[in-house]
Amino acid sequence: MSEGKKPTSQDLLYCGVDIGASATKLVLVDASKNVRAMIVRPSGVDYKATAEESLADALLESGNSGKVARTVSTGYGRHNVKFADDSLTEIHCHGVGCYHYIPRSISIVDIGGQDNKVIRLDDKGHRLDFKMNRKCAAGTGAFIEEMALRLGVEIDEMDPLARRTDKMVRLSSFCTVFAKTEILAHLRKGVNVAEIVRGAFMSVIHRVVEMDPLAGDVVLTGGVVAHNPIIADIFSQKIGRPVEVPPHPQFTGAMGAALIALQQSTNN
């Protein structure tokens, strides 16, 4: 993972940990902003333990090449990270993480396990505004999981399945349960499962484009995009222009938190 100079055990590392509703992501960077480790694991039910285990794994992955000087936590479980020096919202951290990779005015669309966000940044990386989805599974990873379950398809089979076709059914319901009923109707008609999967991805995209006009350059992040990169292609078709996906799209929140930890440490 490391880039640049050879790491030493004396290096100071900066930790960002994003305890999401579904997954916990942890990033270690050094003072030159090189990534030393990236860890993802299910958040589970004990956020404190998950954070500690993720840090232990990350230190191992980094080859125990330094010591953690400062940690910033983010995500829904941010207040459960006992070793964090500060905590900030994932909205802020996603902004910082994305701007690190794409330093210009952008509209970030983060599709997470249980929520999604639209965050607009100006060309200096300052947040202009943000929106979150309504408290509903529609448009989130939870929707995709429910659809996979209904179709009897493993989550990691969804992306390759959707790539087998250009056709898709339209799932128009806002409600995940109603959408599952719609799927039943399509299955009864003998519609190909691949078309339903592609339609499920488009349904998520519809929920997002209903949230914001998405002006300017659009950047997609989050675990749903990381695991289903076809969403970027379908999204691009939907809005009629390219969308960008930063490196490690599931880690932008944790990356942002790590960069903030570094920045705070420098300021101190």
Next chain:
Amino acid sequence: MAEEKKSLIKKIRSAGPMRKLMAAYFTELNEAATTGSGKIAWCTSVGPAELLRSFGFLVYFPENHGAVLGSSRLAADLIPAANAIGYSPDICSYLTSDVGSFLNKNTPLTRAFGMETVPKADILVFNTNQCRDVKDWFQFYEREWNVPCVGIDTMRGIGDITSEHLVGLIGQHKALIPILEKVSGQKFDIDRLREVVESSYKCTKGWKNVLRIAEKKPSPITFFDATIHMGPAVVLRGDDRAVQYYDTLVAELEERVTSGEGAVDGEQHRFYWEGMPVWGKLREHAEFFAGKKSCVVASTYCNSWIFEGLGAEDPFEGMARAYTELFIVRSESFKEKYLEGMVRDYDISGIIYHDAKTCPNNSNNRYGLPLRFTEKSGVPHVVINGDLNDLRLYSEEQAKTQFEALMEQIND
């Protein structure tokens, strides 16, 4: 056992006298209801209370009961009973909480004031300036008790208030007189009405003084405090005891201003709350904002009980004007101008819009206002999804994340 976190909410001494006043109000209602010593009129929160008092009615406000059901968190247990008899979970959760309370014979007034039940109405009098739901709410009790249900139908989306608006509304108020005479057994007395309206106007001025003192930095009162201390302005306007109460409260808040004591220690951000409170989360919200050194200093909701129109020479014109000048019945362009004034007067750093699922008329984010206003004023905002009473429609984590994100954006 975990140590209990120390509360950051500063106590207001006047809460003691206010509780006594509210207890006296409910005791009087209960006595009238149980002994028949007086006639009881139910009135919507911004209904013609002055007219009713002029006939000697004791006036009961079920929306106040709705708020108590919300803040006591009984609502979630009671709403399903109303849903089960056909009142949709999508309509006003004050209505469904209150109807559920009636059906289940369960009211927090029992514990608070020893009342077995809400006081039975001799007449139900609405004003649809709040919404159509208040009329449907009262019609439930009309059917239950076979008592008259009458009221004022106010127009909506009003820009400038014209004489044509007022003439119609004055006519509707006057048309209530014969039925009120019949139910109360008293003849209409214009001098008595003038006295009540004058008292109500004094109450409004006192309440306005309370809210306007929050313009000071640091503010000596928060929105969350104000939602509690507005009780007398809601249920006792037209009664001189409410006027006296606000004199007491203003004096205490002025003491805070003189000593430089804010309601929130180290006040850094000043927010405006647009929409209904989330009653069942009032305390949590108050603690949360105080913990972030943020003060919600002003709100549309609390300001909606300022009725300056009552100062008109003719009491009927005063009532018609006062109950139609309200934010809730006005046009979008009026609302934008109103917010401009609030942001300026209170030096607001950010606006929180509460999209209350079951209260469309008090959810002013639904027609593009937040984005338009932020673009025009540069004041950032956030929209939280929730509800006044139905906590099943509220996500604590989402709301707190959005509050914090707004604070971070202001700090950025």
